[in-house]
Amino acid sequence: MASTALRYNPNNKLINDDSDSLTESREISIMQINKLSTAIISESNPNFTPQLNDEHSKMIKSLFESGLAMLKQKKMPEALKNITLAVDMAQRSRAPYEAFGIQLQEIQFMLRHKIDLSLLTGRFLDALQDIEFLMNTGMAQSDVYIRKSDALLKLSQFEQAKICCERGLALHPNEVKLKALYLEINRRLADYNGDI
Amino acid sequence: MALNYDYDETNETWPFFLLTVLLMIIVPLTISQFYKIFIKKDEEEQLTKEEFKKNVLSKLNDKYTSSDIKDFRKKFDNKKQSNIFCWKNLIIIGGWILVAFLIQRISSNDAIIDSAKGIFDPYEILGVSGSASERDIKSAYRKLSVKFHPDKLPKDLSEQEKNSMEETFVQITKAYEALTDEAVRENFLKYGHPDGPQSTSHGIALPSFLIDSTSSLILVIFYISSFVLLLPYFVSKWWNKTKLYTRNNLHIKTAGSFVSRLVNYKPSQIATVDLIIEWLSHAEEFKIFYPNLTPKDFETLLQDHIHNRDSKINGKDANEMKYRIVAKCHTLLHGFLEVCCGFRNLEMAIVCMDTFKCIVQGIPLTKDSQIFQLPNVNEEILKNGSVDEIHTLGKLFTFSDNEIGKILGIKDEDRLQETLTVASNIPQIKLLKADFVVPGEEYVTPQSTPYISIKVLMRSAKQKSIPVDKFPNEMLQESDDFEDLKNPFASMEKEPLMPTSFAPRFPTNRRNTWCCLIALQKDIKILQTPYRLERLSLNNLSKNLDKRTVKELGDDFNPEDWEIGFIKLPLGQQAPAELGSIHMRVVIKSTDYFGADLDLSMAMNVREPPKIDELKDDIYNDNDSDVNDSDDDDLEDDSGSESEYTDIDTDTEAEEEEEK
Incomplete structure (x- = not known):
């Protein structure tokens, strides 16, 4: 790193880089450092242990539950909105040092609901993004693959759907739903390629 | 150890030495060059001719190539193909002339002929073949000794003739002994002469004119320059070249930049063709071609190629630069693929291959890339006109020729047929x-x-x-x-x-x-x-x-x-x-x-x-x-x-x- 334009602002305790050589990855790194330092500075208890912030947990939980309540009343868009808010909050408001294992479980649980709702309301692209996020957190259950293949199928990305479905089948060879989906994808793919 | 070295005063050894060295270099070189020029060229020509006959795609490819690119191809092909007057041929011609000169010199040198005469061959002296039996040898010896025996010589010979006759008789006797007497025979086999070891001289096979005071300086300079300057120069050049390029012919700096990009690659980043092109544009190879341009320029050139735009850099036509850069991408992308595989990153490798297609076909990656790789396709009409979902060649061929013409916006019948030929010849x-x-x-x-x-x-x-x-x-x-x-x-x-x-x-x-x-x-x-x-x-x-x-x-x-x-x-x-x-x-x-x-x-x-x-x-x-x-x-x-x-x-x- 040749540039020396990295500057520390003693007033707000943040670093910034205003040189020309600022790359995207550098910017992301700076943002992450800043986020962590703000979170630590704002912590009032100096001997804190990395536990979950109860206040945040409560808010997230209540938002999520209100979403589920909406779902029961069949108000899909509202339910999706609340759950999305809950997920966003879990991602944003939590300090980076809070216990990661619990955070991860929480977010995985909520994301799965969000994905289902997105698929139900026809927001396949959003769903796909969330599924990929979920997969990156290490989820490899068969239902994740089913949902991803389904979303890709709905988006007419048949080749991708086939690849995803094959991978799901490789990891879960006995999943009936995936097998059915695989047949469907192959049929649609043949049509897409004009082979029927 | 003798302090005085004998040099080749009579010029009888060094021509042989030089001849051997020359032939060792020239003969293989000539054969390989002959093969290259006559046989390989024929094969290649035949291959391309056959291909033209058989493969319609090659023909159409030629037809649809713009004159700009054809000029570019000619310019860069010529460099390789002018092989009649290349330095290799000149070396061969010069070498053979030298060989002819040496042979002429050897055959006209009396010293060499003299020394060749001095070689003792008992079979030749007795006039029998090498495989003759003992009996034959004996009878040949008897006949000759009767003729040359000093007692049996005619009286009217001059003194000189007498002497030479006597000498011949001695030779005959020696030859006979060499073939029959055990001790003499051993001498002959061991030293090449029946009398045992002959006087031998050891020297340096350098012609004496090189050692003379004036030319000895030149020789010394030659030695010094070849060992102190030339040898290190060529070795370092070769070494630098092997060190500068990886096994895939990727410049070491380019490979390094690919590696560092993949190390710093975050999963949150999305791998796209544009990203790869940005990475490619930092390649050292481009900088070697055009030291004045920045990576940004190279990126623009590559994007111009993909979006089929004319390139201009600083207001000047930059199409030739673009072609050179694009042509180099072949090696770069293969190298990058290898690096991706080193990192075991399948996603990146797949995007790398997509970029490869984009650059080869000169079109961006879209849902309809399969169709756009065909010639004559009208982008506007295809995007606005089609009712059905047609994104693949297979789907396209479910329609009749006329309908395809309408879908792709091709009115001319011949052009449509050519487009269809290309479409049906792309392998799936x-x-x-x-x-x-x-x-x-x-x-x-x-x-x-x-x-x-x-x-x-x-x-x-x-x-x-x-x-x-x-x-x-x-x-x-x-x-x-x-x-x-x-x-x-x-x-x-x-x-x-x-x-x-x-x-x-x-x-x-x-x-x-x-x-x-x-x-x-x-x-x-x-x-x-x-x-x-x-x-x-x-x-x-x-x-x-x-x-x-x-x-x-x-x-x-x-x-x-x-x-x-x-x-x-x-x-x-x-x-x-x-x-x-x-x-x-x-x-x-x-x-x-x-x-x-x-x-x-x-x-x-x-x-x-x-x-x-x-x-x-x-x-x-x-x-x-x-x-x-x-x-x-x-x-x-x-x-x-x-x-x-x-x-x-x-x-x-x-x-x-x-x-x-």
Whole structure:
């Protein structure tokens, strides 16, 4: 790193880089450092242990539950909105040092609901993004693959759907739903390629 | 040790020495050059001529190539092809002239002839052949001695004649002794002379005129310059070259930048063609071509190429620069693919291959890239006009020719036909069968060395899809010839080379290659370096099986008419020691065409080797059930065994470079 334009602002305790050589990855790194330092500075208890912030947990939980309540009343868009808010909050408001294992479980649980709702309301692209996020957190259950293949199928990305479905089948060879989906994808793919 | 060296005063040795050295260099050089000029050229010409006859794509490729690119090709081809007056030929001609001169000198040098006379050959003196028996030798000796014996000489000879006669008689006697008397014979065999060792002189085979005071300075300078200046210069040049470029001909700095980008690559970043182009534009190769331009310029040039725009840099026409840069991308992308495989990053490798296609065809990656790679397509009409979802060549061919003309916006009948020819000649791969094969085994056994065997049908998008079950099983069997068992990959070498691709926007003529990547399904990580498939018969593409006229495959369908392509991919690792199945994803991506890829999932089922001995079977029968149980455990416990498999270090140049 040749540039020396990295500057520390003693007033707000943040670093910034205003040189020309600022790359995207550098910017992301700076943002992450800043986020962590703000979170630590704002912590009032100096001997804190990395536990979950109860206040945040409560808010997230209540938002999520209100979403589920909406779902029961069949108000899909509202339910999706609340759950999305809950997920966003879990991602944003939590300090980076809070216990990661619990955070991860929480977010995985909520994301799965969000994905289902997105698929139900026809927001396949959003769903796909969330599924990929979920997969990156290490989820490899068969239902994740089913949902991803389904979303890709709905988006007419048949080749991708086939690849995803094959991978799901490789990891879960006995999943009936995936097998059915695989047949469907192959049929649609043949049509897409004009082979029927 | 003598302090005074003898030099070649009479010029009898050094011409031979020089002649030997010269011939050692010139003869092989001449032969290789002859081969290159006459035989290889003929072959190449024939190959391209045949290709033009056979392959319509090559012809159309030529037709649709713009004159700009043709000029560029000529300019850069000429450099290589003017081989009549190249330095190699000059060396050969000069060398032969020198040889002729030396031979002339040797034959006219009396000293050499004299010394050749001095050689003692008893057979010649006696006038018998080398294989003559003792009796023959004796009779020849008797005859000659009668003639030359000093007592029997005629009286009227002069003194001089007498002396020479006497000498001849001595020679004859010596020769006879050399062939009959044991002691003399030994002398002759050992020293080449019946009298024992002759006087020999050791010297340096340098002509004396080089050692004379004036020219000795030149000689010294020559020695010094060759050992102190020239030798180190050439060695360092060679060494720098090998050190500067990796095995894939990638500049070491470029490879380093690829590696550092992949190290810093965040999963949150999305790999796209644009990203790869940005990475490519930092290549050192481009900087060597055009030191004044910045990576930003190179990126613009590459993007111009993909979006089919004319390039201008600082208001000047930059098309030639663009072509040079684009042509270099071939090496860069192959190198980058290798680096991706070193990092085992399948996603990146796939995007790399997509970028390859974009650059070769000169079109951006969109849903309709398959259609846009055809010539004459009107972008506006295709985007606005179509009612149905038509994104693939296969779908396009479900419509009649006229309708296709309307869909693609081609009014001219000839042009439409050319477009259709291109479309129907782009190869597509249909998977027939894929297995893991261990030569000489029925199935994959623990720790065996399997290879991947994929049987495919190369077909045209125009042809009706032929179901796999139309092909009898025998056609899809692995050959069990001894030769094939010994080297299963040899049969792939016999396939014909891929014809010239239809890529009129690419600055050089090129042939399609399929890059085969193998990854684990578990973590979609690449297992080994890519395998490049350059030979595969495309004869099927010309078969007439139009999907618009043939609705059903009737009884007249003969599977024997179709050629089945065998793709055999070596696996870099052994099968694991544990039983169970391992799922792999095989991605076969074309470098040149959109829609010519294959992506499949395969399971390697590792099973217990068959029992050889009945008796053994009986003894272990009780345990057998246990083995079966553990089999099942293994199946469930798959993840454990797989992870071990994953941990095997894949060879990676990239990692090595990283360490450097």
